[in-house]
Amino acid sequence: MEFDHFKIQLLQPHEGKAFFDLIERNRPRLEDFFAGTVSKTQTLDDTIAYCEIIQQHIEEQSYFPFLITDLKTNTFVGLVDVKNINWDLPKAELGYFIDANYNRKGIMSKALGLVIDHLILHYKFKKLLCRIGSKNLGSIQVALNNDFLLEGVIKNDYKTTKGEIVDLKYYGRVF
Template structure:
């Protein structure tokens, strides 16, 4: 998948260093809501091991991490990940983030649109869910722009790595 000067593809086994750099450059922004990824990528060696685990999860169709790459700089700039996949329904949860240097440029919204098109066609999902911190206006904007609707707010639903318990908005889109 491509648009402008960006490409989107599943994380490849040989991309551990680039993945580590993306997470490490955005660690402070990601630690609360991408806590699992952040904790498994503390060092390059940790990231290499985590990427091996990810490849198995891709094979099992239990996790699909789509990487956004700037083709001019050949740098990873974001991710749209598909997780909590339930092929019996079929449904999944979508998460996403963009490097701070690329935020507020519409890149995440376009990447989410393209990934949604791909996973709906490939996996025939009937529902996609996004769980977003109620104060994360940028992520909420991306969800709404991509046709998600607020299904509700679950109060005190998530503990951040700083220990704060926050409300999460649940956004859904049915196909």
Template sequence: MMTFENFKIELLQPDESKAFFNLIETNRSRLEDFFAGTLSKTRTLVDTINYCNQIQERIEKVSYLPYMITDINTNKFIGLVDVKNIDMNVPKAELGSFIDSNYEGKGIVSKATNLVIDHIVNEYRFIKLLCRANSRNKGSIAVILKNGFELEGTIRKDYRTTKGEIVDLNYYGRVFD
């Protein structure tokens, strides 16, 4: 477990499906464009329970690592830093994150991301981390830059949003020795 201020960060546990569903449901409209896969698998609590069971298998295989940010005062999930597209052959991975709208703009995701980066680089020996963000997503870009990532390029027409819009994505990378 990682902690800072009044927050803790831990991998999603099998018995936390309802808390995960509540976080997604509360923020569904904000997340629909860039967490389309997660949203499609968490439409109902039953869907979310099944998805969380699949996630546990992926955690065991180190193919997906969802680190939940919890407000210690309320014991509620308030955000996520996930490690995905893991390639242990390099080894490298992609990071994604979001925060509940009530906690936005307070630097929580930046701090949580920093702790997760330190943890996964030490634990899994990643030498490259990647983040992708739409150029209009100023909040995500701020988190990415605060954590030492550099713009590597923009891939045009790289992602279809839930609404069907095809958008360009900025790719940011960070290398570790």
């Protein structure tokens, strides 16, 4: 998938270094809501090992990490991950982030839209959802830009790595 000067594709086994660099550049921003990814990518070696595990999850169709690459710099600049997949319905949760240097440029909204189209076309998902920290106005706007509707607010639903208990807004989209 491509738009403007960006490409979106699943993480490949040989891209551990580039994936590590993306996480490392954004680690402080990601610690609270991408805690699992951050904890498994503390070092380059950890990240390379994690990428091998991810490949198994891709093959099992239990997790799909779509990386956004800036074709001008050949650098990873964002992630849309498809997780908590339930093939019985079928539904999945989407998580996403963009590199701080690319924030507020509409890139994530476009990328998420393309990933959603791909998921509907190739995997026939009937529902996608996003769980977003109630204070994360940027991520909320990305969800709204992609026709997600607020389904509810779950109070005290998530504990950040800093120990703060926060509310999550649940946004859903049915197909």
